[in-house]
Amino acid sequence: MTEIRVLIADDQAAVREGLALLLETMSDVTVVGQAGDGLEAAALAAELAPDVVLMDLNMPRSDGIEATATILAANPAIRVVVLTTYEDDTSIVGALRAGALGYLTKAATRADIERAVKAAAAGQAILDPAVQRQLLAAATGANTGTGNGTPTAPAAEPESADDLSPREADVLRLIAAGHSNREIAKKLFVGEATVKSHINRIFTKTGCRDRAQAVQYAFTHGYAEPGGK
Known part of the structure; x- marks a missing residue:
């Protein structure tokens, strides 16, 4: 390395x-x-x-x-x-x-x-893990506060304007969980070239310019899964 x-x-x-x-x-x-x-x-x-x-x-x-x-x-x-x-x-x-x-x-x-x-x-x-639970709770509207007694409004559902396909949503969740392209390919039983194609379409549809922004998008639009699975 x-x-x-x-x-x-x-x-x-x-x-x-x-x-x-x-x-x-x-x-x-x-x-x-x-x-x-x-x-x-x-x-x-x-x-x-x-x-x-x-x-x-x-x-x-x-x-x-x-x-x-x-x-x-x-x-x-x-x-x-x-x-x-x-x-x-x-x-x-x-x-x-x-x-x-x-x-x-x-x-x-x-x-x-x-x-x-x-x-x-x-x-x-x-x-x-505690941070991830907090984000997911806020994204699903399950959170009742910010940790200092202040109520938090439920987060909005992902906007339909991004128009992600079910497979693209799966790829986005796996990106948010920190998986590499190779790991995503293994989990979804597809080739790395296919994963790259999905990621390019995700970037286009969400307006993200890189992987870091895609992670942020996933957590602020409700695509991340509990435990990063």
Whole structure:
């Protein structure tokens, strides 16, 4: 595997340093920079062009959602993985809409973080199980709050305007679960070329320009399945 260059963004120095030490123990992972707020994260991302940014959400000057949007507007090839204490609907959906490809809570283990960083570098999504349940609950209208006592309105059903076929919807769900084209082909008993054709049609119908946007679309339009299956 090619070396994965990671930028850490967190306003707590102890957290940044701890994450840097943790990441440096992982094979094929190198920490190229650390940022203490969203503005610094965006500036360092522009300067260093890391493969992955490990992003906190609650930071001064510019929060993680704004920083994610700024970073990806300048360089869409960068992958952002959120690592935060927040798992409310607003934070999760806001981060995904800004372009984050992974979302973990700070209860994540070393193995969880390594898996998320390496998956993101490969263009695949990784969501904390609790975060995924929260998203799915909101998407189905089963959620009753944001985690702070604030009621949440049921999410809308997928718009019929996207006109996805049943097989395209299956492929979109599997993309959201983090599966590669090869894995999707095996699960659906088709060739990889067929999977690529389905993905191209999904992009055209949904307006997504890449796999990361397709993941966001799946979770914000109700296509993701419980447990990422």
